Amino acid sequence: xxxxxxxxxxxxxxxxxxxxxxxxxxxxxxxxxxxxxxxxxxxxxxxxxxxxxxxxxxxxxxxxxxxxxxxxxxxxxxxxxxxxxxxxxxxxxxxxxxxxxxxxxxxxxxxxxxxxxxxxxxxxxxxxxxxxxxxxxxxxxxxxxxxxxxxxxxxxxxxxxxxxxxxxxxxxxxxxxxxxxxxxxxxxxxxxxxxxx
Numbered sequence: 770x771x772x773x774x775x776x777x778x779x780x781x782x783x784x785x786x787x788x789x790x791x792x793x794x795x796x797x798x799x800x801x802x803x804x805x806x807x808x809x810x811x812x813x814x815x816x817x818x819x820x821x822x823x824x825x826x827x828x829x830x831x832x833x834x835x836x837x838x839x840x841x842x843x844x845x846x847x848x849x850x851x852x853x854x855x856x857x858x859x860x861x862x863x864x865x866x867x868x869x870x871x872x873x874x875x876x877x878x879x880x881x882x883x884x885x886x887x888x889x890x891x892x893x894x895x896x897x898x899x900x901x902x903x904x905x906x907x908x909x910x911x912x913x914x915x916x917x918x919x920x921x922x923x924x925x926x927x928x929x930x931x932x933x934x935x936x937x938x939x940x941x942x943x944x945x946x947x948x949x950x951x952x953x954x955x956x957x958x959x960x961x962x963x964x965x966x
Contacts, residue, residue: 928956
């Protein structure tokens with residue numbers, strides 16, 4: 770116990786010294802700055818909200834498939850450990866007009882009791898005003914249930930420092946080779962000044 774207390778105290782002391790060193794750093798022109806600096810926090814009050822209502826159509830097989838299985842190990846529970854890679858269009862309408870973005874990422878079958886998938890993905894926007902901007906998301910998707918919910922954990926381009934939620938519900942489909950999900954995407958972002966290099 771004494772050794773653990775001494776170890777924690779040594780960490781606190783070394784951390785305090787490091788912070789003081791950074792506080793005493795003299796800022797110079799950008800060309801002369803070191804690789805890392807602790808800069809004073811500048812709060813940006815221009816936080817903005819965004820909202821999207823889109824439709825996700827996943828096609829499992831065939832020439833127009835949007836998902837492929839990258840790994841499928843043998844296991845006691847069907848599909849446990851399976852990894853799927855997806856690139857699924859997000860449409861503004863059910864009739865597949867007005868392409869908003871692409872849902873790109875990986876799904877891992879990580880549940881040994883049911884069909885529960887861990888998803889890690891980016892939403893790459895195709896709209897001209899948002900071209901190249903992304904939202905990053907993570908969460909758990911149960912294959913046979915609805916609703917679904919994912920966390921927005923970041924963003925790039927227009928959506929810098931994004932946070933929020935993605936709410937989804939499964940829609941009925943007559944084709945067993947496809948999956949339709951309606952998504953409502955709600956969140957916040959904070960505009961950031963880009964480096965001038």
